[in-house]
Amino acid sequence: MTSGNTSSTQRPGARPGVTLGLRQNLAQFMLLVAVNALVGGTLGQERTVLPLLADQVFHLDLYTSALTYILAFGLAKAGTNYFAGTLSDRYGRKPVLVTGWFIAIPVPLLLILGPSWGWIVAANVILGISQGLTWSTTVMMKMDLVGPSRRGLAMGLNEAAGYLGVAATALATGYIAANYGLRPGPFLLGAAYIALGLGLSVLSVKETHHHAQLEAANHTVAHPSARADLSNRQVFTLTSFRDKSLSSVSQAGMVNNLNDGLAWGLFPVLFASAGLSIERIGILAAVYPAVWGAGQLVTGALSDRYGRKPLIVGGMLVQAVALGMVALGQDFGIWLAAAVLLGAGTAMVYPTLLAAIGDVAHPAWRARSVGIYRLWRDGGFAVGALIAGILADAYGIPAAVAVVGAVTVLSGILVAVRMRDTDHKPAL
Template identity: 80%
Template sequence: MKTASAPPVLGLRQNLSQFMLLVAVNALVGGTLGQERTVLPLLAEKEFDLSLYTSALTYILAFGLSKAAMNYFAGTLSDRFGRKPVLVAGWFVALPVPLLLIFGPDWGWIVAANVLLGISQGLTWSTTVVMKMDLVGPQQRGLAMGLNEAAGYLGVALTALVTGYIAGHYGLRPGPFLVGAAYIAVGLGMSALFVRETHHHVKLEAAQHVDSHGGAHAGLTNGQVFRLTSFTDRSLSSVSQAGLVNNLNDGLAWGLFPILFASAGLSLGEIGILAAAYPAVWGAGQLVTGAASDRWGRKWLITAGMLVQAVGLVMVAAGHGFAVWLAAAVLLGLGTAMVYPTLLAAIGDVAHPAWRARSVGIYRLWRDGGFAVGALVSGVLADLYGLPTAIAAVAGLTALSGIVVAVRMRGNDHAVR
């Protein structure tokens, strides 16, 4: 006789085992991205002889565009077909990526690998975000996003450090990318065998939901959700532009910092430490900042975080040497930690559960579009005026984004429930 499954309940403690399983899955998602952070910028220069920054950054452009587009579809697909099928599909898309990175005979193969990696990341990372929001309900959303993003970016950091060490001792290929292949195999197995669907949790929350827009927005079309998230809602649109600028400067850090550090004579090991320090502080800091935003609110943490990032970027542009750049990486990571989980939690505060997954996907469309914008803007500026000028210009954009949040975003959306 089949035993009836227990009815869903909301809360971190009540769903702890599934929540922590999803944390582990997202650490592996981050690791598949981290396999590239130290190695690919150097691969472009040393093995493929790509001298122009704009050309070398094509892989970040490809990654950003494909991930941004797939973020948008991930929310719609997870609403239509469920969260787990989208998560598993994302891992399947990643399977060819290490092979392309290892055996690619020309740069086009590397770009193709990053198109697939972007699609995979859009499906897997977006879905782990939505599933955690589903499980915890409204009360601990900042904490949940902090744990999710901490796991992902600690995975990025650890893998950037490990692959830097492997590249320094065994070469740029194939060793670093074998780590990514192992992550993908484990992540696919965990997601297919052990992760459970969370759609029934969001239905429960929707039935209990008190809408921050006065109850008028429970059922919206995709176009209406896009306009609200991107332009018309003061908080949602502020969050979307801040996310775009945040990943614009992350794209700069990913693509150009290793080249800057190598041109200054740093070793592969030192470059690996710097490439890992930024996401490590970013990842670990979110364990604190996500929960802090539940207590203190979202707006001013986001504003301050963007300004701290701008200071870190100025230090990279104006400084020289390992010690200065390490301090700058710590500042950049701290500022990003203040912003990253708080932006996601702010989306969850405002969006109705009935269209929250779509709103998260649209926010992530804008946010990860920042990778593409960052690759283009920083690459062109670096080619024309040099690396320090490109980095300083992005620092100015980052500070301006923080000011937009301070002026436009509502200050009390986190307290509406």
């Protein structure tokens, strides 16, 4: 069993002075929290504005066409997540993080200047690649720093920062769009985030790969699947299919982001069709990730104390209830309550899924397993865009939301039946 206590024990060749633990690495950890808030803000610049841009500027009539940007984003981010884990093991975490920020530089320009919808889709391909590199590495670096004992808390802080960044920016861009137009104002904020994130990552962020090496040196194996010497193919099949816990987490992550893709792409259109103002749409677009982000400050630590499985199952079912309220609702009050509930359910699930991956995966291939989980999870954006678009075109947005809610219930049941609850003080 790996001890929950931090350790300064060095293996041969390890860097002197390297220790594991949140308190021991607090300054660097909090810097990474700030960096991930900027990563989230870079995504948040789109949450309120892009669905309205598709409708009001480019006049895309079919929901499936309007959701192409989420499909492009999801596919690009999902694929990049896989490579982010492999690259960070090979070259280190910091080079991957910095590269992700460099790749994001043209995104605001494409969103501001794009004369056709194809430019917007291209911007989202680039944004997906950037997010796959930057968000994945901030997750890995925090896992590296804290070690095994407070992993849920670390993931809660990481994801809270990211999604509070999404929420604050969605709210800010809604205000900017309402007062100054859909372009260019909202995307100038995104450009500022990219400049600041790149500067901090280059000048202040330190490499953390040696922390993972220290943990691996003191790691004992409880069962054969957790041994250190697994190939990329073995890690992929274990995370995706063979291990009951890892594969349950992967499918739940995909369904969770299917819900998020639906909320991102169709909720603003639904709210606008009901006559809500841009300001109110911005509020609804911000409340969901705000509750999601703030809630993770609590739920990550709760999963350390009470285990991962109860929060995952409960969170998926809460999300399903919220989606039912969106499908049946017809006014701002009901949708506001649904946004709060959807954010709460997602907060229960999101950091807990990442922590569960960290519990089971060996430190030697944990970054690859996280990348594979995030491949499946962010593939949910693409699946959600396709399913939601096709169903909304055929039967309307409320029907699409109801179907996705039913899928979410099934996902929660699958976790309840199949997943072994990982030890909140990881035992591999």
